[in-house]
Amino acid sequence: xxxxxxxxxxxxxxxxxxxxxxxxxxxxxxxxxxxxxxxxxxxxxxxxxxxxxxxxxxxxxxxxxxxxxxxxxxxxxxxxxxxxxxxxxxxxxxxxxxxxxxxxxxxxxxxxxxxxxxxxxxxxxxxxxxxxxxxxxxxxxxxxxxxxxxxxxxxxxxxxxxxxxxxxxxxxxxxxxxxxxxxxxxxxxxxxxxxxxxxxxxxxxxxxxxxxxxxxxxxxxxxxxxxxxxxxxxxxxxxxxxxxxxxxxxxxxxxxxxxxxxxxxxxxxxxxxxxxxxxxxxxxxxxxxxxxxxxxxxxxxxxxxxxxxxxxxxxxxxxxxxxxxxxxxxxxxxxxxxxxxxxxxxxxxxxxxxxxxxxxxxxxxxxxxxxxxxxxxxxxxxxxxxxxxxxxxxxxxxxxxxxxxxxxxxxxxxxxxxxxxxxxxxxxxxxxxxxxxxxxxxxxxxxxxxxxxxxxxxxxxxxxxxxxxxxxxxxxxxxxxxxxx
Amino acid sequence: xxxxxxxxxxxxxxxxxxxxxxxxxxxxxxxxxxxxxxxxxxxxxxxxxxxxxxxxxxxxxxxxxxxxxxxxxxxxxxxxxxxxxxxxxxxxxxxxxxxxxxxxxxxxxxxxxxxxxxxxxxxxxxxxxxxxxxxxxxxxxxxxxxxxxxxxxxxxxxxxxxxxxxxxxxxxxxxxxxxxxxxxxxxxxxxxxxxxxxxxxxxxxxxxxxxxxxxxxxxxxxxxxxxxxxxxxxxxxxxxxxxxxxxxxxxxxxxxxxxxxxxxxxxxxxxxxxxxxxxxxxxxxxxxxxxxxxxxxxxxxxxxxxxxxxxxxxxxxxxxxxxxxxxxxxxxxxxxxxxxxxxxxxxxxxxxxxxxxxxxxxxxxxxxxxxxxxxxxxxxxxxxxxxxxxxxxxxxxxxxxxxxxxxxxxxxxxxxxxxxxxxxxxxxxxxxxxxxxxxxxxxxxxxxxxxxxxxxxxxxxxxxxxxxxxxxxxxxxxxx
Numbered sequence: 001x002x003x004x005x006x007x008x009x010x011x012x013x014x015x016x017x018x019x020x021x022x023x024x025x026x027x028x029x030x031x032x033x034x035x036x037x038x039x040x041x042x043x044x045x046x047x048x049x050x051x052x053x054x055x056x057x058x059x060x061x062x063x064x065x066x067x068x069x070x071x072x073x074x075x076x077x078x079x080x081x082x083x084x085x086x087x088x089x090x091x092x093x094x095x096x097x098x099x100x101x102x103x104x105x106x107x108x109x110x111x112x113x114x115x116x117x118x119x120x121x122x123x124x125x126x127x128x129x130x131x132x133x134x135x136x137x138x139x140x141x142x143x144x145x146x147x148x149x150x151x152x153x154x155x156x157x158x159x160x161x162x163x164x165x166x167x168x169x170x171x172x173x174x175x176x177x178x179x180x181x182x183x184x185x186x187x188x189x190x191x192x193x194x195x196x197x198x199x200x201x202x203x204x205x206x207x208x209x210x211x212x213x214x215x216x217x218x219x220x221x222x223x224x225x226x227x228x229x230x231x232x233x234x235x236x237x238x239x240x241x242x243x244x245x246x247x248x249x250x251x252x253x254x255x256x257x258x259x260x261x262x263x264x265x266x267x268x269x270x271x272x273x274x275x276x277x278x279x280x281x282x283x284x285x286x287x288x289x290x291x292x293x294x295x296x297x298x299x300x301x302x303x304x305x306x307x308x309x310x311x312x313x314x315x316x317x318x319x320x321x322x323x324x325x326x327x328x329x330x331x332x333x334x335x336x337x338x339x340x341x342x343x344x345x346x347x348x349x350x351x352x353x354x355x356x357x358x359x360x361x362x363x364x365x366x367x368x369x370x371x372x373x374x375x376x377x378x379x380x381x382x383x384x385x386x387x388x389x390x391x392x393x394x395x396x397x398x399x400x401x402x403x404x405x406x407x408x409x410x411x412x413x414x415x416x417x418x419x420x421x422x423x424x425x426x427x428x429x430x431x432x433x434x435x436x437x438x439x440x441x442x443x444x445x446x447x448x449x450x451x452x453x454x455x456x457x458x459x460x461x462x463x464x465x466x467x468x469x470x471x472x473x474x475x476x477x478x479x480x481x482x483x484x485x
Numbered sequence: 486x487x488x489x490x491x492x493x494x495x496x497x498x499x500x501x502x503x504x505x506x507x508x509x510x511x512x513x514x515x516x517x518x519x520x521x522x523x524x525x526x527x528x529x530x531x532x533x534x535x536x537x538x539x540x541x542x543x544x545x546x547x548x549x550x551x552x553x554x555x556x557x558x559x560x561x562x563x564x565x566x567x568x569x570x571x572x573x574x575x576x577x578x579x580x581x582x583x584x585x586x587x588x589x590x591x592x593x594x595x596x597x598x599x600x601x602x603x604x605x606x607x608x609x610x611x612x613x614x615x616x617x618x619x620x621x622x623x624x625x626x627x628x629x630x631x632x633x634x635x636x637x638x639x640x641x642x643x644x645x646x647x648x649x650x651x652x653x654x655x656x657x658x659x660x661x662x663x664x665x666x667x668x669x670x671x672x673x674x675x676x677x678x679x680x681x682x683x684x685x686x687x688x689x690x691x692x693x694x695x696x697x698x699x700x701x702x703x704x705x706x707x708x709x710x711x712x713x714x715x716x717x718x719x720x721x722x723x724x725x726x727x728x729x730x731x732x733x734x735x736x737x738x739x740x741x742x743x744x745x746x747x748x749x750x751x752x753x754x755x756x757x758x759x760x761x762x763x764x765x766x767x768x769x770x771x772x773x774x775x776x777x778x779x780x781x782x783x784x785x786x787x788x789x790x791x792x793x794x795x796x797x798x799x800x801x802x803x804x805x806x807x808x809x810x811x812x813x814x815x816x817x818x819x820x821x822x823x824x825x826x827x828x829x830x831x832x833x834x835x836x837x838x839x840x841x842x843x844x845x846x847x848x849x850x851x852x853x854x855x856x857x858x859x860x861x862x863x864x865x866x867x868x869x870x871x872x873x874x875x876x877x878x879x880x881x882x883x884x885x886x887x888x889x890x891x892x893x894x895x896x897x898x899x900x901x902x903x904x905x906x907x908x909x910x911x912x913x914x915x916x917x918x919x920x921x922x923x924x925x926x927x928x929x930x931x932x933x934x935x936x937x938x939x940x941x942x943x944x945x946x947x948x949x950x951x952x953x954x955x956x957x958x959x960x961x962x963x964x965x
Contacts, residue, residue, distance in 0.1 A: 401723060422813045
């Protein structure tokens with residue numbers, strides 16, 4: 001059987017839902033987009049134009065939940081590749097937007113460069129477990145001009161062949177995004193069909209839908225891009241204290257996003273993705289490695305299942321500044337419960353220092369840990385069982401099982417997780433080999449993976465047109481918004 | 486605050502029945518080989534079908550059921566210092582230090598060398614400071630003690646260095662009178678030892694389905710002191726156990742039941758603790774692996790079986806095959822800790838060692854204690870809200886506000902809502918760099934240094950110490 005855990009019993013999930021509804025109806029949200037207020041008002045919300053406050057009654061939330069599809073697939077550029085979001089599998093989303101990079105060879109932390117971004121993207125593309133791309137290295141410091149965003153999307157689609165998840169900051173950027181999607185995938189109909197891109201929509205916590213950002217999504221609404229709603233309430237700072245209260249607030253904010261999305265474009269694929277976070281009570285900083293993230297990541301997954309929506313779980317990260325014991329411990333603690341809760345998407349490997357520092361070695365280590373978590377979730381499933389009584393009768397007291405055919409089959413068939421990193425030799429051989437450690441292994445794996453990886457090429461015409469778009473955006477020319485629509 | 490534990494299931498209800506029924510068939514049809522003098526006659530008298538030439542007893546269902554009926558459901562593991570008594574079953578998971586490694590990573594030189602009694606003393610002094618620990622075990626074999634009395638020297642070294650409940654092993658019947666005398670001296674008399682159970686025995690059947698003679702006979706002899714027995718089968722999936730995890734779980738369970746039967750036949754009502762230490766084979770080399778996800782889920786499944794029988798349920802866990810302390814060690818330890826703790830184990834056995842339970846590392850005892858706190862925080866779950874009316878609190882703060890100044894936040898920051906790590910650091914990069922780039926193992930190392938430089942906790946009275954020296958000298962003279 002599959003290993004199952006439950007951090008929120010069913011009655012507690014109902015309570016979270018009911019209290020989230022109370023927050024939406026009583027406190028409501030500040031919705032800074034006039035278009036969004038109009039859409040929500042038309043759907044039945046109470047709108048106060050003076051304070052920009054929008055209160056959402058139960059019926060609006062229930063209609064939105066009814067309109068959202070229960071399962072769908074994410075696509076990508078690679079032919080034949082798709083990721084079903086139906087609670088059957090769990091895929092990694094790379095952690096994103098590190099401003100710094102840890103240079104493994106020197107141990108020096110330095111600002112991220114474009115080269116770091118390209119290498120990390122190639123590395124992600126080479127790791128099958130990473131189904132969804134986030135930009136790992138922020139090398140342009142969040143350049144607000146569209147040229148940077150367009151170059152980023154062109155690079156992402158050029159180098160990463162599975163699904164890309166990202167945002168546009170405003171309607172102008174959104175128009176560029178649609179142009180890029182149109183060029184790479186051959187137009188809106190094909191994008192709707194394949195879903196190669198999902199729009200990450202993060203309400204500002206607590207309870208604010210920002211203006212230009214919300215308008216950016218609205219500008220893409222008729223392209224059918226799946227939306228991942230990722231509010232980020234931080235317990236003690238932007239959320240009330242208490243894991244339950246933080247879960248309620250994150251749920252309320254995700255439901256509010258769902259209401260807008262389904263009111264604007266009914267049937268839009270929607271991913272329930274609150275990234276519930278924890279403050280370090282001693283410093284007020286984000287405590288990336290805090291153990292409570294694991295409970296929150298599992299709780300989000302369980303709430304998504306409660307709604308019958310695909311789940312994207314975020315689980316903090318590590319506060320350690322180097323790959324090593326603390327990073328390993330915090331990542332293992334952070335992932336074990338959410339991985340056993342089995343979200344469709346799990347964020348995210350590869351960053352250190354409270355998700356601010358990219359480490360390719362840590363990415364490799366985290367992916368190996370994810371493989372072990374996946375084995376734990378697989379549980380004691382009986383896939384390789386013979387009648388144990390008959391087997392023991394055959395082997396008898398004091399015998400061994402080494403030479404049996406069933407042992408050979410199980411070793412190749414997944415009953416054992418075959419680790420790809422780490423030391424398994426006896427002490428003497430390990431010592432004779434210069435006492436390699438797992439971080440050395442990871443460093444080697446990074447080099448070998450990059451050396452052996454060839455990104456799936458774009459077709460030549462698309463690559464040319466994409467470069468033309470990059471040049472145009474870089475020159476400050478406006479996007480052809482109408483073409484996108 | 487009322488806590489709401491999360492629930493985890495590693496073996497569903499029908500699967501528990503399947504494991505139980507398969508185990509009963511194994512015991513009745515394949516049978517179990519018992520070496521030694523005492524077990525087979527007990528089994529034959531109880532109705533088992535005994536093949537004396539092969540040393541195999543086939544144990545029918547009613548004999549197993551009778552043993553399960555007499556094994557106590559609850560008892561207290563006493564401690565030399567009663568403040569450390571630990572009642573079984575427990576609503577929380579606590580930890581034992583790992584035992585009987587061959588090697589120590591020397592604290593001063595970093596070299597790997599054979600273990601000594603002094604290593605046991607130092608490790609147990611560190612373990613005494615590990616607040617998640619409840620059960621001592623002799624962490625390394627004493628290469629500096631005579632072979633014939635080594636287990637006695639190790640046992641006494643543990644009794645000296647730890648005032649917590651302690652478990653260890655004995656190898657021969659000849660050692661029994663000396664251990665009984667030593668425990669009576671240290672425990673305030675044989676009656677007090679029988680009454681309070683401050684020490685217990687660790688017993689590992691030999692997989693598949695074999696019981697060692699001298700050890701089993703010695704343990705049965707010690708039934709007169711009512712020493713509890715932790716029964717820890719160790720089948721390795723693929724070598725000494727079948728490759729499928731389900732089958733390996735059933736084999737471990739059958740072995741545990743066979744031991745329970747013998748101990749209960751000899752001394753009905755003697756406390757037994759259900760446990761396991763499964764492993765998997767590294768099929769690239771045939772070597773034993775203990776730090777794997779498969780070990781974690783088998784341990785959790787077997788804890789579930791212990792609970793199925795209503796017995797105190799424990800398992801190995803917090804195990805690692807890493808050659809040195811570091812990221813591999815902590816990842817493997819967490820992967821093998823969380824499943825049995827999630828299944829509700831009373832005790833997880835494994836603090837302080839790496840290299841497949843073969844090397845003691847003093848810093849690792851404290852690192853693992855920190856990991857145990859993390860696991861406990863997970864198992865405690867989401868919990869009740871810190872402020873029952875937090876919807877009103879959210880309304881008060883409103884969209885775009887913050888909760889930093891809320892009284893509830895201030896209160897919760899000092900509560901268990903936020904776990905405050907002691908070895909894991911949360912400094913920002915610049916502060917961390919300015920502090921000299923501290924690490925969790927570095928902090929643990931400093932703490933170990935402090936503990937070893939500090940006073941000996943709960944030392945034995947001089948008169949008891951002198952008597953223990955005398956008993957060991959007598960044992961050395963006769964057996965050493």
